[in-house]
Amino acid sequence: MTGHEPMRRGSAEKKKHIYETAMRMFEENGYEQTSIRDICREAKITNSTFYHFFGDKLAILLQFYYTMLEDYAGYLVCTEENLRAPYQAICDFFAASSSALARYGIELARQIILNMHRMLSGDYPALPATSMTEQLTNFLEAAKRQGMVAADADCRADAEYLLLGANGVMFYWLSIANTEQYDALAARMLPRIFSAVTGAPVCVRFSHKESGA
DSSP states (O other), rough: OOHHHHHHHHHHHHHHOOOOOOOOHHHHHHHHOOOOHHHHHHOOOOOOOOHHHHHHHHHHHHHHHHHHHHHHHGGSSHHHHHSSHHHHHHHHHHHHHHHHHHHHEEEEEEHHHHHHHHIIISSSOOOOOOOHHHHHHHHHHHHTTTTTSSSTTOEEEEHHHHHHHHHHHHHHHHHHHHHHHHHHHHHHHHHHHHHHHHOOOTOOOTTTTTTTO
16 A cells, blocks of 8 residues: 555646646636647646546636635634634635635636536536535534524525625626726625625625735
């Protein structure tokens, strides 16, 4: 078993290299304009190596989704602090994860969001074991047990509405095509959307920058 560890480590590094190369090329040249052959040439790998790790270009964006969930899921960990202010934690989760999109620029962010919706709509296999909807549902259920969410709340439905609201903010941001305005937009809109969906107080603040994310 131990003898296989270096090979597994090398495979993980190779997959990361392909992913980072592809994302950089998508950002620089555009998603549609970048072919798998281009990615292979830039990453100095064969086509068969690419297909060993990724089934197609869309799978690269799915990897971004995995990575985003892993990087920002800490906001939805059921700690005492988060459960005391569950809607603040949810605001910060969406603000941080959406800012991950913003750093790639408007055009690539558009492609990621549109393709993410295709993936989430069931047209693409191999979604993460714990989707964003499930993470939110589990977090709201924990907050409900702590008395921070109404006892009769339908946490699954609320999670789905919160996702729709956050996606609405992102789509509006993409439509105005101004990356610099995203944080200000999220600061105004996310708390109000979450308040409307869940009955949380409107005084929820947008604080992920203050928390160092």
